[in-house]
Amino acid sequence: MLAKWYGRWQTEGDAGLMDHTSRPEHSPAAIGDDIVDAIMELRKREKWGAARIAAHLKEKGIEVSASTVHRTLKRNDMSRVRDMDPPTGEPMRVIRYEHERPGDMVHVDIKKVGRIPKGGGWAVHGQGTDEARASKRAAARTGKVGYAYLHSAVDDYSRLAYTEVLDDEKGPTAAAFWLRAASYFAEHGITHIVRCLTDNGACYRSQAFAEALASTGTRHKRTRPYTPRTNGKVERYNQTMLAEWLRRRPYDSEEDRTQALAEFLNYYNFERKHSALGWLPPITRVPLVGPKVEAQTPDLPEVTTDQMSIFDDLGGV
Secondary structure, eight states, X not given: OHHHHHHHHHHHGGGGGSOOOSSOSOOTTSOOHHHHHHHHHHHHHHOOOHHHHHHHHHHTTOOOOHHHHHHHHHHTTXXXXXXXXXXXXXXXXXXXXXXXXXXXXXXXXXEEEEOOOTTOOHHHHOTTOHHHHHHHHHHSTTSOOOEEXXXXXXXXXXXXXXXXXXXXXXXXXXXXXXXXXXXXXXHTTOOOXXXXXXXXXXXXXXXXXXXXXXXXXXXXXXXXXTOGGGGHHHHHHHHHHIIIIITTSOOSSHHHHHHHHHHHHHHHHHTOOBGGGTSBOGGGGSSSOOOOOOOOOSSOOXXXXXXXXXXXXXXXX
């Protein structure tokens, strides 16, 4: 062993005593650059997985294993489709940002989910069972249970969140939700919402939604088309909501699930630890510890644009 290190020192000097990579200097069995280029081109253009790319190349007379294709994709940061830009197929450059103060930016989004029929759906009775089919038919004469629309708003800096279960995603519905969400944020000291970031959905392009934003003195920003990651904080919140409320347990009815929303929101805002906040809950980042959310009722309170003087009373716009 000593002879090996002495030989390195004689050949390379002091640099020879440093740790060397274990990668061999020559790899005769490594695939050529032309095959690497073909793999990358197929991945960008077709978004295929490693096995399908290997099968396609085999049809063209190029023998390469799926594991080799996977290693090639991983080495070039393209092993996961979600890390690729949808239009170009290029590896995405993730830019993480956080605004400096509560209210600088509020992210808004809608998630469409199937309603739960009376007596519970397949999560209660089992998928494809007679009981599940019977409960679905009993929900309405047509046998169609329909959808619920989860309107959500998340403050960029604090991650304080507010969600309602509503019947549609029309402009007036989104506008009324915005006013109630703004009122909720105001109760926690966020009295001026500078910007609202949404996608390009029809309800967010409506006159009603524009008037609601104007009443709170909020600028409207939109994401790039087909680029949901721009609104990543509310998209991530949607995934948390899915795991920790929507699918946390079987529900006997849509009303049962809606009633459980308040419990989730209060846990999320007041207790749940967030890695991005140094393992603290959102309530620690807002100016005022306001009231907790109460269980949603069928008749939501209507907040008109004239009533948004609450922002003036609390020192906002």
